[in-house]
Amino acid sequence: MTTSTAAESTRLEMFKWLATETDNDLIVEVAAFVKKHTFKKSEEDFFKPMTEQELTEKIMKARNSAAEGKVYTIAEMRERAKTWGR
Numbered sequence: 001m002t003t004s005t006a007a008e009s010t011r012l013e014m015f016k017w018l019a020t021e022t023d024n025d026l027i028v029e030v031a032a033f034v035k036k037h038t039f040k041k042s043e044e045d046f047f048k049p050m051t052e053q054e055l056t057e058k059i060m061k062a063r064n065s066a067a068e069g070k071v072y073t074i075a076e077m078r079e080r081a082k083t084w085g086r
Contacts, residue, residue, distance in 0.1 A: 021027055050058075065071060072080070 018027070
């Protein structure tokens with residue numbers, strides 16, 4: 001069995017287990033573990049502090065976009081969001 005086949009087999013076993021597990025506390029604990037280990041790097045990258053120059057550039061870009069009319073109202077965003085994931 002190759003590594004990818006072994007990983008796929010384990011993944012399927014986990015899906016089957018999760019689909020039938022009834023211990024809610026255990027499910028919450030597993031979900032917390034997965035989230036902690038899956039998203040850690042991406043969260044660190046997302047929340048990486050920026051320099052004052054980077055912040056100023058982002059503000060200027062946003063102001064330019066607004067001046068050019070490249071913005072959406074909340075109502076427009078709600079309508080657009082209805083199609084997400086389709």
